[in-house]
Amino acid sequence: MKIRNLLFLMLGLASTQASASLMNLSTLKETLKQNNATWQAKDSWVNNLSEEQIHKVLGYKHKVVTERDVDFRPMNELAGTDSIDWRNKDGQNWVSPVLNQGNCGSCVAFATIGTLETQMNISSKANWLNNRYSAEALFACGGGGCDSGWEPQSAASYLRSHGVPDEACAPYTMGATGVDSACNSICSDAGSRSQKISNFTSTGGFLGGSGNAAKVKQALQHGPVVTTLDVYADFLSYGSGIYKHVAGAMEGGHAVSIVGYNDAGRYWIVRNSWGPDWGENGFVRVSYDDTSGIGNETWSFALPSTDGVAGIQNLQDRSYISGSIDLQANSTYPNTSDMTLQMVDPSGSRTTMNCKGSSCPFHIDSTKLADGRYVANLLVNYGGKQVQSERKFFYVVNKRPENFSLSFTPQSGTDLSKPISGRPVFNVEATSSSVPFSDVSIIVKQGDKIVMQRGDDIILPQMTMGWRTTVIPNGTYDVYLQGRISTERIQYQVESNHYTVTVKN
Numbered sequence: 468m469k470i471r472n473l474l475f476l477m478l479g480l481a482s483t484q485a486s487a488s489l490m491n492l493s494t495l496k497e498t499l500k501q502n503n504a505t506w507q508a509k510d511s512w513v514n515n516l517s518e519e520q521i522h523k524v525l526g527y528k529h530k531v532v533t534e535r536d537v538d539f540r541p542m543n544e545l546a547g548t549d550s551i552d553w554r555n556k557d558g559q560n561w562v563s564p565v566l567n568q569g570n571c572g573s574c575v576a577f578a579t580i581g582t583l584e585t586q587m588n589i590s591s592k593a594n595w596l597n598n599r600y601s602a603e604a605l606f607a608c609g610g611g612g613c614d615s616g617w618e619p620q621s622a623a624s625y626l627r628s629h630g631v632p633d634e635a636c637a638p639y640t641m642g643a644t645g646v647d648s649a650c651n652s653i654c655s656d657a658g659s660r661s662q663k664i665s666n667f668t669s670t671g672g673f674l675g676g677s678g679n680a681a682k683v684k685q686a687l688q689h690g691p692v693v694t695t696l697d698v699y700a701d702f703l704s705y706g707s708g709i710y711k712h713v714a715g716a717m718e719g720g721h722a723v724s725i726v727g728y729n730d731a732g733r734y735w736i737v738r739n740s741w742g743p744d745w746g747e748n749g750f751v752r753v754s755y756d757d758t759s760g761i762g763n764e765t766w767s768f769a770l771p772s773t774d775g776v777a778g779i780q781n782l783q784d785r786s787y788i789s790g791s792i793d794l795q796a797n798s799t800y801p802n803t804s805d806m807t808l809q810m811v812d813p814s815g816s817r818t819t820m821n822c823k824g825s826s827c828p829f830h831i832d833s834t835k836l837a838d839g840r841y842v843a844n845l846l847v848n849y850g851g852k853q854v855q856s857e858r859k860f861f862y863v864v865n866k867r868p869e870n871f872s873l874s875f876t877p878q879s880g881t882d883l884s885k886p887i888s889g890r891p892v893f894n895v896e897a898t899s900s901s902v903p904f905s906d907v908s909i910i911v912k913q914g915d916k917i918v919m920q921r922g923d924d925i926i927l928p929q930m931t932m933g934w935r936t937t938v939i940p941n942g943t944y945d946v947y948l949q950g951r952i953s954t955e956r957i958q959y960q961v962e963s964n965h966y967t968v969t970v971k972n
Contacts, residue, residue, distance in 0.1 A: 490514070490700045490715045492938065498714045499701075505754065506708030511745045512921055514703040515935040516570075517890045518718075521703065523645070524741075525719030526572020526616030527695050551687055552727035552736055553585060554750075561588045562691070562726050563597065564783075565749030567742035569642020569925065571613035576606035577740035578693045578722040579622040580631070583664070585726065586690040586768050591776040593799055598857045599784045600662060601653070604637040608650040613641055619693050619722055623667040623766045630661030634784045635842050635860040643923065643930040660858065664768045679763055680755070684728060686767040691726045691738070693766040696759040705746050709734045711754040725762065726750075735762060775800035777847045777856040779808075785924075786861040787905050789954040791832050798825040800849035807846040813839030813901075833863045838901040862902040864954055869900040873907065873950040873963040875932070886971035892933035897926050897950060907950040909934055913942060926950070936970045943969045 495508045516524065553561045563584035568577045580602045588594045609625035611617030625631075637653035654660070668686065670679045686692050700715025709732060727736035734752040743749040753761050777798040796806050803825035810818050814837075820829050841863060845856040875893040877883055883891075897904050908922035909932050918939050923932065932948070948963035 490704065492704055495701055495704055495714060502713050504708070504711070504713050506710045506752075507706045508701070508704040509706030510938060511704065511706075511741070513741050513745060515890070515921065515938060517935065520570060520890075522719050523570065523572050523614060524568065524574070525698050525721045526574050526611070526613070527618070527720035527722045549684070550727065550729040550731065552729070553589065553687075553691060554726060554736070559594045561585055561594045562738060563588065563599070565738060565743045566602070566639075566740055567642060567925070568602075568740040569639075569923070570645040570931075571606075571641040572616040573602060573606045573611060573613065573641060574740055575617040575619050575622050575693075575722040576602040576609070576611055578724045578738075579619065579626065580605060581738055581740070582691045582693050582724045582766075583626065583631070583662070583768060585724070586770060587662070587776075589690045590770045591773075591799065593776050593778075593797070595780040595797060596776055596778045597780070597783070598662070598778065599634040599859070600631045601634045601637040601639070603639045603641060603648055604650075604653045604657060605631045606641070607637070607648045608653070613645055613647050616720075619695065619764070619766050620669065623664070623669070623693070623768070626664045626768070627667060628663075630663035632657040632660040632662075633857045633859075635858040636660055638784070638860070639925060640927060643925050643927045645931070663771060665771045666769045667766050668769070669766045670764065679765070683725065683762050683765050686765065687725065687728060690767065691724045693722060694725050694737075694762050695720060695722050695764055696753070696761040697721075699759070702751075702759070705751055707747050709752045709754050711757045712759060723761075725765070737761070774849070774852075774854075775803075777803075777806070777845050777854065779843060779845065779856065779859055782843065782859050782861060784859055784861070785905075786859075787864050787902070787952065787954040788831075788833050788861055789863070789865050789956045790834060791830065794829045794831065794843075796822070796827045796829060796845055798845070798847045798849070800825070800847055800852075800854065803847055803849040805848050809844055809846060811842045813837060813841070834865055836863045836865075838863050838865055838868070840902065864902055864952055864957065864959075867959045868902060868952065870898050871900070871952075871959065871961055872896075872898045873904075873948050873961050875948050875963055877966075878931070883966050883968050886969045888936055888970070888972045890933050890935045891968075892931055895930045895932050895948065897928055897930070899952065902952060903927070904950045905953050907932070907948055910947055910949055911939060912945045912947075918944070937972050939970060941971050943967065 580600050587598050588596050636657050670682045698718050698721045699712045724738040725735050726738050733755045737751045780795040805823050808820045808829045842858050842860045844858040847854050875895045878892045881891050904926040906924045907926050908920050911919040947965040950961050952959045
């Protein structure tokens with residue numbers, strides 16, 4: 468078996484991949500059918516990216532194999548009926564929600580953060596904890612770059628030495644801009660708000676080898692692991708089933724998190740970072756016999772010992788709230804005497820609400836609050852000590868924001884008065900005085916029928932959006948943006964300017 472490695476080159480940017488071609492979805496579906504594949508393809512935002520952007524999203528720096536005469540042997544030692552799935556372990560979901568890395572090669576940071584968050588839930592025996600840590604801070608301060616990617620070993624080492632603060636300290640924006648954020652742009656007290664790991668364990672092996680499978684399964688008994696894989700073009704269009712590479716060139720290296728396995732079905736259960744609309748609600752089942760190298764290198768995390776945890780159970784970062792809401796605060800610290808809910812309003816003023824005990828409901832009438840961004844956390848008193856929970860940020864919306872508008876213009880070099888092809892990209896202006904848009908979609912209509920709709924839910928005042936025109940037939944279309952600010956009770960909506968475009972591929 469001959470393997471020659473070139474260290475630390477990003478596969479997505481390697482010259483050997485310059486000729487890789489994107490796959491037509493209809494052709495791929497027919498190929499899967501002809502090969503009796505165990506999975507199905509579907510359209511997604513990922514397979515609508517340009518090839519250059521796909522290579523950028525695949526941000527794992529790893530070894531480029533120049534000779535691939537490897538014997539890919541089935542993992543026979545995994546045969547059996549054993550399984551584990553942390554999404555449904557003892558009837559509970561311990562896995563943190565799937566997020567979207569967007570247009571940035573930050574997959575290593577998202578795989579690392581997702582593994583840390585889930586391990587926090589498991590180690591604390593509190594699946595309601597749902598701490599959210601900042602992929603932006605980890606990536607920007609640890610040494611990653613949107614165009615250059617990063618390495619899991621470096622991310623784990625940074626977690627051990629520095630830790631990572633909560634999402635409220637540095638909300639993720641790089642996916643919307645594709646531009647690196649500076650480490651000095653995160654909150655000034657990040658050090659005191661950061662979660663560290665006490666250690667990490669790594670396994671390594673050759674592509675296609677199966678010697679690490681038992682070690683990975685053993686690690687998964689205690690929680691998820693970060694891993695890497697080579698992404699082939701067909702993987703971008705994965706929709707459901709047990710994935711095994713069938714067609715398409717290798718596009719680059721990617722980092723994900725394994726959250727379980729199933730010996731009867733012979734697959735790994737993998738949490739991706741391409742949003743819940745990709746794959747099976749953001750997850751993919753990968754065959755033990757796949758040739759991507761998944762599971763050959765893994766990293767698992769050990770957490771420092773602690774007296775307990777505390778958190779606001781039913782409040783998520785980036786929530787949009789209107790009217791009255793009921794929050795549930797919980798603490799597992801021994802002898803918790805009382806808890807204080809702290810909220811900082813858009814002006815920086817702080818309000819507090821107190822309760823006795825280790826499990827407290829807090830009622831908030833948001834109609835009495837100013838619209839805007841709020842940050843909330845708990846102060847917990849126990850046994851003569853005081854600790855703070857992780858901070859959460861959310862938006863109060865009770866009225867339509869002023870200056871609520873949306874517009875877009877084609878980037879330089881795109882003339883919409885002429886037939887377009889490929890992937891046109893637009894500069895977006897999303898204006899809202901009090902809170903950001905909760906989501907913006909690009910809509911392509913023909914007559915009264917919407918033929919394509921692509922959305923983002925991390926919206927900045929200035930950003931870019933686009934779509935790959937090859938997913939729709941040639942013809943003339945109406946193209947515009949639709950933006951919303953939505954809560955469970957109200958929704959404000961606005962449309963942008965419209966363009967009439969002719970697609971000709």
